[in-house]
Amino acid sequence: xxxAQNYIESARFEFERYKTLGDRTFEQLxxxxxxWAYAATDNSIAVIVKHMVxxxxxxxxxxxxxxxxxxxxxxxxxxxxxxxxxxxxxxxxNSGWDCLFHALDQVSESNFNQKIKIRNEEHTLxxxxxxxxxxxxxxxxxxxxxxxxxxxxxxxxxxxPKGGSVSFNKEKFGTxxxx
Numbered sequence: 802x803x804x805a806q807n808y809i810e811s812a813r814f815e816f817e818r819y820k821t822l823g824d825r826t827f828e829q830l831x832x833x834x835x836x837w838a839y840a841a842t843d844n845s846i847a848v849i850v851k852h853m854v855x856x857x858x859x860x861x862x863x864x865x866x867x868x869x870x871x872x873x874x875x876x877x878x879x880x881x882x883x884x885x886x887x888x889x890x891x892x893x894x895n896s897g898w899d900c901l902f903h904a905l906d907q908v909s910e911s912n913f914n915q916k917i918k919i920r921n922e923e924h925t926l927x928x929x930x931x932x933x934x935x936x937x938x939x940x941x942x943x944x945x946x947x948x949x950x951x952x953x954x955x956x957x958x959x960x961x962p963k964g965g966s967v968s969f970n971k972e973k974f975g976t977x978x979x980x
Contacts, residue, residue, distance in 0.1 A: 805913035812930050813905050819934075819941040820898050823850075825959050826948040827894070832887045834951045846944050847883035847890050853940050854897035855879040860919065860933055861904035865912055869919035869929070901933075 838845040860869040884890040917929035
């Protein structure tokens with residue numbers, strides 16, 4: 802497999818993994834949970850989603866031909882007036898990811914070495930994608946942590962739960978790796 806194809810498939814897999822973490826968090830939360838913020842100066846999950854989607858639409862719309870910081874983006878507004886309902890939040894969330902995945906579908910061997918601009922700084926395609934992957938991983942981590950804080954003891958782990966490593970390893974490897 803060529804490097805370009807392998808890289809795009811790998812990046813897409815990781816983006817899908819982070820989207821799924823968000824999706825599985827939303828499944829556990831109520832509308833009130835999505836609006837909750839730890840402190841008045843902090844962002845709620847709904848605000849984080851609005852910011853992420855603003856970033857996604859800006860970065861991924863025409864990303865091969867236009868700067869990733871669009872003139873129509875007003876970043877500061879992303880931190881005000883978040884979606885109110887859970888369904889609105891999820892629709893918004895999915896629209897951002899759809900924009901991203903559509904853009905990744907445009908990458909091929911023929912344009913893989915094209916330079917990408919973000920805020921008038923030139924990036925290789927790999928650098929631009931890695932930058933966004935790290936940004937979204939950070940925000941999805943915030944979403945998951947806020948969800949976990951909100952649900953407390955009722956939180957359903959999105960990975961191996963505390964105390965579950967031995968049984969996970971036995972299932973995965975047929976033995977406890979620490980024996």
